[in-house]
Every structure is written in C-alpha cells, then in structure tokens.
Amino acid sequence: MEMSLDLLGNAVVSGLLLGGFYAAVTIGVSISFGMLDIVNIAHPAFIILGSYIAYIANTSFGIDPILAAVIALPAFYLLGAGVYQVYYLSFERRGDEALRGLAFFFGLLFITEVMLVLVFGVDYRLVDAPYIGTSLHLGIVDLPLRLLVPCVVALIMVGGLQVFMSRTFLGRAILAVAQDQLALRLMAANPTRIKRIAFGLSIATASIAGAVLIVIQPVEPSIGRDYIGRVFAICVLGGMGSFAGTVVAAMALGIVESLTATFYGPSWAPAVSFGFLLLTLAVRPAGLLGR
Amino acid sequence: MRSDFFLLICIAACAALYGAAAALGNDYVFFAGYVVLQYVVLSTAWNILGGYCGYVNFGSAAFFALGAYSTVAMHKLHPLPIPLLVLVGGVVSGVVGLGMGYLTLRLRGAFFAIATLALAVVLQTLVVNWDYVGGSRGAYIVRPETLAPFGPYIRYLFTIMLLLAAGAVTVARLIERSRPGFGFATIRDDELAAEASGVPTLRLKLVATMISGALMGMAGAPFPYYIGFLQPSSAFGLDYAVNSIAMPLIGGTTSWVGPLIGAVLLGSLQQIATVTISSAVNLLIVGCLLVAFVIIAPNGIVGLVRQYIQHKPEDFVGRRKVEADAPEHAP
Amino acid sequence: MSQLLEIERLGKRFGGFVALEDISLSVAAGERVGLIGPNGSGKSTLVNCICGTLRNEAGSVRFDGHRLDGSTAHQRTHRGLARTFQLPRPFASLCLLDNMRIPLLYTVAARGGGRSAPDIEARCFEVLREVGLEDKARRLPRELTQVEMRKLELARAMAAEPKLLIADESMAGLTHSEVEDIVALLKRLNEHGVTIILIEHIMRAVMSFSQRLIVLVSGRKIADGLPDQVVRDPDVERAYLGQ
Numbered sequence: 060m061e062m063s064l065d066l067l068g069n070a071v072v073s074g075l076l077l078g079g080f081y082a083a084v085t086i087g088v089s090i091s092f093g094m095l096d097i098v099n100i101a102h103p104a105f106i107i108l109g110s111y112i113a114y115i116a117n118t119s120f121g122i123d124p125i126l127a128a129v130i131a132l133p134a135f136y137l138l139g140a141g142v143y144q145v146y147y148l149s150f151e152r153r154g155d156e157a158l159r160g161l162a163f164f165f166g167l168l169f170i171t172e173v174m175l176v177l178v179f180g181v182d183y184r185l186v187d188a189p190y191i192g193t194s195l196h197l198g199i200v201d202l203p204l205r206l207l208v209p210c211v212v213a214l215i216m217v218g219g220l221q222v223f224m225s226r227t228f229l230g231r232a233i234l235a236v237a238q239d240q241l242a243l244r245l246m247a248a249n250p251t252r253i254k255r256i257a258f259g260l261s262i263a264t265a266s267i268a269g270a271v272l273i274v275i276q277p278v279e280p281s282i283g284r285d286y287i288g289r290v291f292a293i294c295v296l297g298g299m300g301s302f303a304g305t306v307v308a309a310m311a312l313g314i315v316e317s318l319t320a321t322f323y324g325p326s327w328a329p330a331v332s333f334g335f336l337l338l339t340l341a342v343r344p345a346g347l348l349g350r
Numbered sequence: 351m352r353s354d355f356f357l358l359i360c361i362a363a364c365a366a367l368y369g370a371a372a373a374l375g376n377d378y379v380f381f382a383g384y385v386v387l388q389y390v391v392l393s394t395a396w397n398i399l400g401g402y403c404g405y406v407n408f409g410s411a412a413f414f415a416l417g418a419y420s421t422v423a424m425h426k427l428h429p430l431p432i433p434l435l436v437l438v439g440g441v442v443s444g445v446v447g448l449g450m451g452y453l454t455l456r457l458r459g460a461f462f463a464i465a466t467l468a469l470a471v472v473l474q475t476l477v478v479n480w481d482y483v484g485g486s487r488g489a490y491i492v493r494p495e496t497l498a499p500f501g502p503y504i505r506y507l508f509t510i511m512l513l514l515a516a517g518a519v520t521v522a523r524l525i526e527r528s529r530p531g532f533g534f535a536t537i538r539d540d541e542l543a544a545e546a547s548g549v550p551t552l553r554l555k556l557v558a559t560m561i562s563g564a565l566m567g568m569a570g571a572p573f574p575y576y577i578g579f580l581q582p583s584s585a586f587g588l589d590y591a592v593n594s595i596a597m598p599l600i601g602g603t604t605s606w607v608g609p610l611i612g613a614v615l616l617g618s619l620q621q622i623a624t625v626t627i628s629s630a631v632n633l634l635i636v637g638c639l640l641v642a643f644v645i646i647a648p649n650g651i652v653g654l655v656r657q658y659i660q661h662k663p664e665d666f667v668g669r670r671k672v673e674a675d676a677p678e679h680a681p
Numbered sequence: 682m683s684q685l686l687e688i689e690r691l692g693k694r695f696g697g698f699v700a701l702e703d704i705s706l707s708v709a710a711g712e713r714v715g716l717i718g719p720n721g722s723g724k725s726t727l728v729n730c731i732c733g734t735l736r737n738e739a740g741s742v743r744f745d746g747h748r749l750d751g752s753t754a755h756q757r758t759h760r761g762l763a764r765t766f767q768l769p770r771p772f773a774s775l776c777l778l779d780n781m782r783i784p785l786l787y788t789v790a791a792r793g794g795g796r797s798a799p800d801i802e803a804r805c806f807e808v809l810r811e812v813g814l815e816d817k818a819r820r821l822p823r824e825l826t827q828v829e830m831r832k833l834e835l836a837r838a839m840a841a842e843p844k845l846l847i848a849d850e851s852m853a854g855l856t857h858s859e860v861e862d863i864v865a866l867l868k869r870l871n872e873h874g875v876t877i878i879l880i881e882h883i884m885r886a887v888m889s890f891s892q893r894l895i896v897l898v899s900g901r902k903i904a905d906g907l908p909d910q911v912v913r914d915p916d917v918e919r920a921y922l923g924q
Contacts, residue, residue: 098460100408100467149645157459158538159644161406162599166641169592173634288468295461326479333472340454340461529786536772536783542734543770545754546763548788548841552753604774 065199070321071314072200078313079210080275082306083268084286085293086217090261092291093300094237095254097146101164102290103283104171105262109135109269110184110278111175117186124186125212128270132263139262142167143255168283175280183277191274209271214306216267220260221302233257237300285329292336353524360516368509380508384576386617387511388569392590393597393609394518395565398525399558400595401603404538405459409466410594412473413443413563415585417570422483422580425491432510436571443567444560451559455552474586488581491574507576511569518565522606525561534558566594589633593617596640602652611651685710685745685845685876686731692739693723693730700726701900704740708845708878713871715891715908716880719921723900724880725767728847732764733757745844758784759791761844765834765851771822777833778818781805784841792842805840811866812836828854835863845876852883864890888912896921 084106091099109128116127150160190204224230236253272278293312297304316331351359371379392410399405417439424430424438454465478486493503500506525531533554536544545551574580593616601612616636623632647654686708693701701723708714718724729735731742733754742749749757763784772780785801796804809815812832814825822830835851848867852860864886871877881887887894887908894911896904898920904911911917 092460098463100464145645149648153648158400158404158406158603159599159648161460161463162595162644163641165406165408165592165595166637166644169588170634170637170641173630173637176630177634284467285471287464288471291464326475329471329475333468336465336468337453340457340465532775532779532783532786535774539772539774540770542754543766543772544783546732546734546758546766547784547837548755548758548791549783550753550755550787 066321067318068200070317072202073206073321074314074317075310076202076206076210076313077275077317078310079213079306080206080268080271081289081293081309081313082217083209083213083264083271085290085297085305085309086220086302087261087264087268088290088294089297089300089302089305090220090233090257090264093294093298093305094233095257095261096237097143097258098161099164099258099261100161100287100291101168101171102261102265103286104168105135105138105265106269106272106286107175107278107280107283108171109266110273111179111269112266113270113273114184114186114278117188123188124270124274125188125208125267128266131266135266136259136263138259140255140259142262143258146258147251147254172280172283179280181279181281183279184273185277186273188274205275209274212267212271216264217302217306220264224302229253229256285332288329288336289332292332292339295339296335353520353527356523357516357520360520361513364509364512364516368505368512371508372505377502377504380502380504382618382621384504384508384511385621386614387508387515388573389593389597389613389617390515390610391511391518391569392566392594393601393613394515394522394606395562395569396594397598397603397606397609398522398534398565399555399562401598401608402525402531402534402538403555403558405455405555405558406463406595407466407559407562408463408591408595409470409473410566411586411588411590412466412470413447413566414570414573414590415473415477415582416443416446417567418573418580418585419477419483420567421571421574422489422491425574426482432507432572432575436510436514436568439567439571440564441567443570444564447559447563448556450563451556455555455559470586470591474582477586478582484580486582488579489574490579493575493578504576507572510572514568519606519610521561521565522609526606530554530557589629589636592633592636592640593620596636598650600639600643600650602650604649605652608650608652615651684708684743685712686878687743688731688740689743690740691727691730691737691742693726693735693737699900701730701737704897704900704902706895706902706905708876710844710876711871711874712876713868713890713892714876714878715887715894716878716897717882717884717887717894717921718897721899722897724897725849726900727897728764728849728880731757731847732762755787758788758841758843762847763788763838763841763843763845764847765831765838765849767849769827769830769834771825771830771833771837773822776819776821777809777814777825778802778805780822780833780837781808781840784837788841808836808840811839813862828859831855832863835866839870843875845878846870847878847880849880850882852881852886860886 088099088102091097091102109131112131113124113127116122117124146160146163150163190208193204195202195204195207224234232253233256236250236257289312293305293308297306297308312332312335315335316328319327319331371383392414396407396410399407420439420442421435424435430438450465450469454462477483483489495503497503497506500509525534533544533549536547536549537551537554541551570585573585577584597612597616598609599612600616601610602608616639620632620636623635643650649656684707688704688706691701691704692699704727716724726735730737733749733752733756744757744760744762747760772783775783782801782805785796785804789796806815806818809818812835814829814832814836817825817829822833825833831851831853835848838846838848852863855863860883867877867879867890879887879890891908893906894904894908895902896911896917903920904914904917
C-alpha cells in the first residue's frame with residue numbers, strides 16, 4: 060500500500076477535523092457522565108434528533124443547518140431539563156441509577172430511534188449548504204469545508220462551554236456539584252437545580268452536534284448506536300469531565316480512525332472505536348470506588 | 351420445593367403445553383410459540399446478570415447471534431443434531447461472556463453496560479465480514495420437512511425450545527435459592543459491603559455472566575433452522591436487545607417468575623401485534639412500556655401483584671440513598 | 682503477645698491530596714485499641730486501606746503474619762478482618778436475618794466451618810440477639826432507625842467471626858445507656874479473643890474501652906500510647922481535644 064505523503068497528510072488532517080466534530084458529539088457526555096455521573100447512553104439519540112431537525116429546517120425552509128441548530132438550542136435545553144427531572148425523581152432519589160436508570164436511557168434511545176424511523180423512514184437524509192462540496196487547498200493538504208466548518212463550530216462550542224464553566228458563577232457551581240455535593244448544599248445552593256441546568260446544557264449541545272453531523276455525512280436513525288462506544292471512550296480517555304482532555308482524546312480517535320479508513324478501508328471503523336474503548340477500560344480501571 | 355421436583359413439574363407443564371398446541375391443529379401456534387419460548391430463555395438469562403446482580407447487558411443480541419452463527423459454522427464444518435448444537439452455542443457464548451466479563455467486570459456497572467453495547471456492534475461487524483458464514487449475504491440452512499415422531503419439523507424445534515425454557519427457569523430458580531443467589535443479591539445491593547462481608551464479587555460476577563451468556567447462546571443455536579435463512583440483521587436484531595431487557599423489567603426482576611411473566615405476556619402481545627400492526631410500532635410500544643414500568647412500577651408486575659396482595663403501598667426496595675456518601679471514600 | 686496487625690509507613694493520596702502519610706502502627710492480638718482524630722483526619726481512609734477497599738500507594742499492611750498487599754477485600758475478610766462502615770451499608774433487599782447469613786455463608790464457610798442450614802439460621806439469630814435486633818429479624822433494613830442500622834452493621838461484622846474487628850463510629854446517635862451496652866458488647870467480644878480497633882468521637886466510650894489510644898490528625902499519627910497519657914499530650918489537646 061502506497062504511503063505517499065499526500066495521502067498521509069490528508070488522512071491526518073481529516074482526522075483532526077473529524078476529531079473536532081467528535082469533541083462536539085462527546086462534550087454533552089463529558090458533562091452528563093464525566094461531571095454528573097449520569098450514564099446517558101441516549102445522548103447519541105438526541106444528536107440524531109438534532110440532525111433531523113436541522114434537516115427539516117434545511118429542506119423545508121432553506122435555513123442553514125447550523126443556524127437551525129442554534130435556533131433549536133432552547134428547546135433542546137428544556138428537553139434536557141425535563142429528562143433530568145424525570146430521571147432525578149424516578150431513579151436518583153431512590154438510589155437506583157445502576158439498573159433502572161440505565162434501562163430508562165436505553166428506552167429513550169430506542170424510542171427516539173424508532174419514532175424517527177416511523178416519521179422519516181430508514182433512508183439516508185442529507186442537507187444542502189453552500190460550504191458542502193467545496194474545499195480549501197493548502198499545499199498538499201485538502202481542507203474540505205464540509206469537515207472544516209463543523210470542526211470550527213464544534214471547537215467554538217467547546218471553547219464557549221469551557222469559558223462558561225470557569226468564569227461564571229453557574230458554571231463553577233456545576234463544577235462544584237461534580238466534586239462535592241455536600242459542600243454545595245452547605246453553601247445553600249440546590250444541587251438538584253444545578254444538575255438540572257447542567258443536564259439541560261448537555262442535551263443542548265446535542266442540537267449543535269446533530270446539525271454538524273448531518274453536514275459531515277448523511278444520516279439515518281440507527282447511526283446513533285455507532286456513536287455510543289466512541290463517545291464514552293473519548294469521555295473516559297479524556298479524563299471524565301475535562302473539556303481539554305475531551306478535545307485531545309477526540310482528535311486522537313479521529314486521526315486513528317482516519318488513518319485506518321484511508322489505508323485499510325472504512326468497514327473497520329467500528330473496530331477502531333471499540334479498540335479505543337477497550338483501551339480506556341484497560342488503562343483507566345476505576346475500581347469499585349471511584350471514577 | 352426441591353429443584354429436581356420443580357424440573358419435573360416444569361416438564362409436565364411443557365408436555366401439557368405441547369399437547370394443547372397440537373390440539374389446536376394449526377402449525378402457526380408452534381411458530382409463534384417458538385418465539386415466545388425463545389424470549390422466556392433470553393429474559394431469564396438476562397435477569398440472572400441484570401436482575402440478580404444488577405449488571406445491565408445491552409448486548410443480548412450478540413450472545414444470541416453467537417449461538418446462531420456457531421450453528422451455521424458447524425453446519426458447514428460437520429452437521430450435528432440440534433441438541434448438540436445447542437451445547438456448542440452455549441459453550442461459545444459462555445466463553446465469550448467470560449472473556450468480556452474478565453475485561454470489564456472489575457469496573458463499575460456503567461462501564462460493563464457500555465462495553466456490552468460496543469461488543470454487539472463489533473461482533474456484528476466481524477460476522478458481516480466473515481464469508482464462511484455467509485457474511486452480509488446471509489446463510490441458508492436447509493431443514494427437513496418432517497421429523498418423526500413430531501411430524502412437522504417446527505414441532506421438533508418447539509419442543510427443543512420448550513425444554514430449554516424449562517431448563518432456564520429451573521436454573522434461575524436454583525440460583526435464587528442457593529448461596530450464589532444470596533451473593534448475587536449483595537452485589538446488586540452494595541458491592542462494597544459484599545466484599546467486606548467476604549463475598550468474592552468478581553468471581554460471582556464472572557459466573558453470572560457466563561451462565562447468562564451461555565443460556566442466550568443456547569437460545570440462538572436452533573434459530574437458523576427456525577428461520578431457514580440467517581442474515582446478520584436478523585440475528586443481531588434490535589428487538590432481541592430491547593425485549594430481553596424490557597421483559598424482565600416489566601415482569602419483575604427479583605425472581606424467576608418475573609422474566610417468565612414478562613416474556614409470555616409481552617411475547618404473545620407482540621406475536622399478535624405483528625400480524626395487525628407494523629413491527630416498528632410494535633417495538634415502539636415495547637420501548638414505551640419499558641420506560642413507563644421502570645418509572646412507575648420499578649418492581650414490575652410481580653411487584654404490583656405483591657403490593658395488591660399485601661394491601662400496602664410498597665416503596666421500592668433500593669439502596670437507601672445516604673446523602674453524604676462521598677466523604678466516605680475520599681476526604 | 683504477637684502483633685496481629687502491622688502497618689508500616691502507609692501512604693494514600695487522592696490526586697494531589699495526601700490523605701495518609703507515613704502511618705506506622707501495630708496492634709497485638711487481643712488488644713483493645715482506640716483510634717481518634719478530627720473529621721477528615723483520615724481514619725476511615727486508613728480503615729479502607731487496611732481492609733482492601735482502597736489501595737495504598739506506599740507502605741505495607743501485615744495481618745496475622747501475612748502481607749495483605751494485592752489481596753482483595755473479601756480475601757482479607759476471609760483471613761479474619763472485619764469492619765463496619767461509617768455510614769451503614771446494609772443489603773437493602775435482604776431481611777436482617779439474611780444480612781447475617783452472608784458473612785456466615787461466605788466468610789465462615791470459606792475457613793472450613795461447614796455448617797448445616799439450621800445451624801446457620803440459629804447463629805444468625807444469635808448474632809442479632811447480641812445487638813438486640815432479634816425481633817426484627819424478618820424485617821428489611823429500610824424499616825430500621827439510624828441507630829438500629831448501626832447495630833446491624835456491627836452485627837454483620839461480628840457474624841464474620843473475625844480475629845480483628847474495626848468498628849467505625851458504630852455509636853453515633855446512641856443514648857448514654859445504649860453506648861454502654863455497645864461498649865460492654867465489644868468488651869465481651871474481646872474477652873472471647875477478638876482484637877478490636879474502636880474509632881469513635883464519644884470520648885467517654887473510647888476512654889473506658891481502650892487499652893491503648895492512637896491519634897490521627899491530617900493524615901499523620903501524632904500520638905500512640907496509654908489513654909491517660911495520650912489525652913494529656915499537649916499536641917493532642919491542641920489538635921483535637923481542644924475543639
């Protein structure tokens with residue numbers, strides 16, 4: 060197999076861009092799982108939901124998909140807050156997140172997927188935007204805007220969240236609740252409310268991630284499931300709640316997947332993310348007590 | 351009641367069921383009944399790890415498909431009678447379960463659950479690319495029309511699944527009443543306290559994973575003969591993953607009765623519904639029922655019945671949620 | 682008297698936070714040792730490291746002549762270590778009787794004490810009786826008061842027939858006479874040969890119970906000796922008793 064510099068360079072660059080996208084996909088889970096310890100395996104389903112909303116906005120009203128996602132942000136936030144409220148009342152309060160909480164999110168994942176199938180069918184859907192199809196050329200490297208724009212949007216979103224977390228009172232309250240709920244309570248802040256806000260934010264990111272997904276590739280209801288392993292692998296490898304770590308881990312995965320796809324063929328992509336997942340499990344065993 | 355006596359009663363019930371089905375005169379009953387019995391095995395198997403130990407397996411389809419594909423592989427290699435294929439399927443799935451458990455069971459339940467999801471995806475990818483068993487094109491298994499003394503072949507398959515269901519239920523009940531059953535319950539309730547009391551949690555979890563996986567593989571082994579043409583999408587079907595979780599959770603996870611009730615009720619409902627409404631709506635209903643039960647009736651139908659009999663509102667038997675849990679493990 | 686428990690230069694960190702530093706102590710077989718210190722001083726962390734719930738990064742733990750490093754918590758329990766948790770962790774779906782059954786089925790049986798089912802049940806009742814919970818034997822833990830839950834914790838540790846029992850704040854919330862009852866119970870256990878480490882804030886219980894007192898402050902051992910001498914130690918007064 061020809062290891063030309065061209066091919067290698069482009070594979071790495073694509074991988075980096077893809078990695079930026081993966082960071083957007085994972086950041087919601089970094090919040091819900093990394094910080095709040097909620098195993099929201101339905102996160103990819105919310106992302107796909109975001110993709111389809113962007114699709115409708117794009118095909119019916121001609122709105123740019125990413126713009127549509129930004130408009131949909133409040134709705135997704137409210138959805139997230141609602142889901143958390145149900146989760147909290149039904150499971151967190153009873154101390155039964157392990158089995159039934161997981162089953163709850165699995166049920167949500169599943170219901171969302173099946174409803175999308177019923178409404179849209181199993182065909183692939185795509186969006187149309189002026190930047191899809193064109194590329195920038197920098198020397199030997201091609202930068203398809205289809206990948207570049209999502210990556211930039213993703214990094215802006217992650218960066219924005221990082222600023223929110225470290226500079227605002229609410230953001231720091233969220234970081235605090237992740238570490239020590241008792242201390243937060245003693246400071247007369249209500250941990251449940253903080254967690255609800257955080258979870259709402261986590262689902263809001265799915266709106267943007269979904270729009271960005273459908274710009275990069277055509278979407279059909281079941282592809283959410285391919286992302287579950289990826290997302291949790293990146294979250295754990297990235298340090299469970301560290302945004303910077305998430306970006307680095309996402310780019311690492313993106314590059315490895317891109318190289319594998321270029322030199323060995325795309326059908327091995329699931330194996331790559333599974334390999335990453337196994338790696339995270341082997342390298343960062345948390346034991347029974349902690350993360 | 352001792353377990354061997356229970357098994358005899360089960361077999362007697364099976365004989366009665368078979369007789370009733372045969373008396374109805376329509377072979378469709380056997381086809382539909384086979385699927386329901388398959389779910390009895392799958393739900394009971396899932397519940398051994400999920401309900402008893404509290405570790406959620408999202409990849410039931412993977413173990414089921416392993417059983418089915420080991421049959422296909424054996425069929426090409428060296429045809430065997432179905433009971434032996436069931437054993438082969440059980441061994442293959444059991445070993446894979448053990449391997450996966452060894453990698454993931456030292457970690458929190460959430461990581462195990464995610465790993466099972468990933469496993470399902472990877473196994474499907476592997477099978478799709480493995481031409482020996484047909485890959486994505488699928489594999490044909492030619493089955494005979496009849497088999498003495500059953501008559502139509504489906505009756506033979508039905509009997510096998512019937513016996514498998516009886517066996518699975520007996521095993522589950524045996525576990526419940528024995529020392530491992532207590533051990534599993536402590537793992538579910540509080541793994542840390544279990545270790546401190548001397549329970550070898552890792553070993554027990556591995557045993558549960560192995561038994562659960564093996565039973566699922568056994569349920570999958572006759573499947574290629576049932577369906578005639580096996581494709582990865584049907585073997586790894588989403589309905590297996592969802593149903594094997596929904597049926598025990600709806601029926602009740604704390605005893606062997608729950609998965610049985612869940613499988614019989616939900617399974618029969620789905621067999622009736624597939625004829626009348628589309629399978630996608632069917633699955634949607636299962637998903638909604640799962641979420642509803644998990645929120646409203648966490649102890650399932652068994653729990654609701656117990657509540658009704660005892661006339662008092664039963665609070666969920668969960669871990670008492672002690673607020674300042676964190677300081678215990680880190681200052 | 683041989684040293685039953687020997688801890689040498691034990692250290693434990695959580696990220697950047699040093700929870701335990703350079704802890705060395707030993708407990709002789711049959712001793713009654715009290716362990717005191719302010720909240721957050723690392724007492725429970727020390728218990729977790731001894732019992733295997735947490736892994737210490739530095740130092741070693743020897744129990745009954747064997748090094749414990751690397752062995753799992755349940756293996757240490759089989760060797761004869763038992764502990765209560767500061768915040769009780771009962772098996773919520775099992776009745777009190779069955780909570781007692783677990784250590785008997787798994788720990789005592791592992792040592793070769795093969796008992797018949799009626800024997801086991803009798804022993805379960807016996808242990809519950811020691812803490813005064815036998816008439817709630819068929820109830821579930823969620824029906825107990827906080828105080829009863831602590832007694833259940835203690836009973837479950839006792840059911841494991843340990844050589845060394847570490848009682849972590851088993852008396853919080855008890856009345857004066859209940860505290861005396863528990864102290865008497867622990868003394869009885871000790872007379873039967875069980876070495877006991879008592880971790881408590883209730884000074885009168887600690888003083889009346891302990892033959893030796895160890896003080897932990899901010900992850901370090903600052904005193905180790907006879908109770909009367911330790912409480913007069915100016916460092917101890919400043920760090921802990923003065924509060």
